[in-house]
Amino acid sequence: MNFIVKDKSFEKFMMMTILGTTGGAMDVEMNFFFTFWGLNLLKRKFKPKVAGMPTPMKGMAAGMFRKRLKKFGIEDPWELIKEAVDDGKMKLYPCQMTMDLMNIKREEMWDFVEDPIGAAGFIEMSDGGQVVSL
């Protein structure tokens, strides 16, 4: 399955984490193509905020959700993602053009992120398969 991630919210980040790692565990190839604001999610220092909350509460709500998710067993989403990537079924592809457009550098991202690709690369990868936009 192929996903386009264009937003940087906590909700989209967790959807990406849960679907990607679960698909990986089920031996389904899970390709994620990050573009525009979604690229921020790949940065090591980025802390996503909750989109569905009023502006002053977005950051605090993310902290609260994180705490509750820990109780559900999700200690660190990036640790789960790294394991799924290492297993070989989950792949994270940044979009080169929007990286340049938004001045986001490869060095700011986790080292297990794949090399950036372009539109043709994503089309080639997903042609004939399922594409979901997050």
Added chain:
Amino acid sequence: MADIILNALGKKCPMPVLMTRKELKKLNTGQVLELIVDDKGALKDVPALLHKTGDELMETKEDGEKVTFMIKKN
């Protein structure tokens, strides 16, 4: 009976599935994993996982909130 017992009580999606897959990888063909969960979502999720991995769900026991799956590695 079981070669490995996995206690996933209190864990919610996607953890029971991720933990189950990890433990199944440690087993040899024919060995049995006992998985204990209390996440309602796991009732559907665990069979879906096994359908994909090709491992066998031998038994599902429900005891109140607690569900026990006996899974044979194929």
